[in-house]
Amino acid sequence: ETGVTQTPRHLVMGMTNKKSLKCEQHLGHNAMYWYKQSAKKPLELMFVYNFKEQTENNSVPSRFSPECPNSSHLFLHLHTLQPEDSALYLCASSQDDEREGYLDTQYFGPGTRLTVL
Amino acid sequence: AQKVTQAQTEISVVEKEDVTLDCVYETRDTTYYLFWYKQPPSGELVFLIRRNSFDEQNEISGRYSWNFQKSTSSFNFTITASQVVDSAVYFCALSEDIIQGAQKLVFGQGTRLTINP
Numbered sequence: 001e002t003g004v005t006q007t008p009r010h011l012v013m014g015m016t017n018k019k020s021l022k023c024e025q026h027l028g029h030n031a032m033y034w035y036k037q038s039a040k041k042p043l044e045l046m047f048v049y050n051f052k053e054q055t056e057n058n059s060v061p062s063r064f065s066p067e068c069p070n071s072s073h074l075f076l077h078l079h080t081l082q083p084e085d086s087a088l089y090l091c092a093s094s095q096d097d098e099r100e101g102y103l104d105t106q107y108f109g110p111g112t113r114l115t116v117l
Numbered sequence: 118a119q120k121v122t123q124a125q126t127e128i129s130v131v132e133k134e135d136v137t138l139d140c141v142y143e144t145r146d147t148t149y150y151l152f153w154y155k156q157p158p159s160g161e162l163v164f165l166i167r168r169n170s171f172d173e174q175n176e177i178s179g180r181y182s183w184n185f186q187k188s189t190s191s192f193n194f195t196i197t198a199s200q201v202v203d204s205a206v207y208f209c210a211l212s213e214d215i216i217q218g219a220q221k222l223v224f225g226q227g228t229r230l231t232i233n234p
Binding site: 031042043045048056088090092094096104105106107108109110111113 | 152154159160161162163164167208210220221222224225226227
């Protein structure tokens, strides 16, 4: 089983649809992340969860709603999206420690290619 | 604010040539981490290397080598004897301080590397 998996790999949805992206990590990590990668901008951090608690919401519109039921699973619920939300959505995980200054590497999943019509 | 600049948007070389990808960063932190990731056409970000700001030793891993120079805030990546399989988009990233136990990565725009046979 690869470290971080994402489903679906491709998703096409209309602006009125509701869909969810799923991410699962098999690395025993305690922090998970959602990133957005669009053609016009560099990778943008959207949300961070550490120990199942959301610690960062990077000014993301409310039409994106994250959920982290446990440290292995992360969801991104989508509703009433806009065409400009079409992008590659990447999930990542890391083992982040409360020891000051300790950082682990973030490992990424393959991404979900989202197209909003 | 922290920033990563990859000035080379695209590079194209012939197989077996050496190629260097540039990365310049800005940070006010004294402790930070730098990363390189590779993104092949499949979309997944593949971790290549992580470097602590206190460790300025250059590193070599097979055909890959990294030159970290704090004095010029640069962390350049060289591929020796390039191969077609090296074709990908390469990202340099900088970690921000840990906030409530979770790290944030700031990515550069990426450099698209094409190795022609």
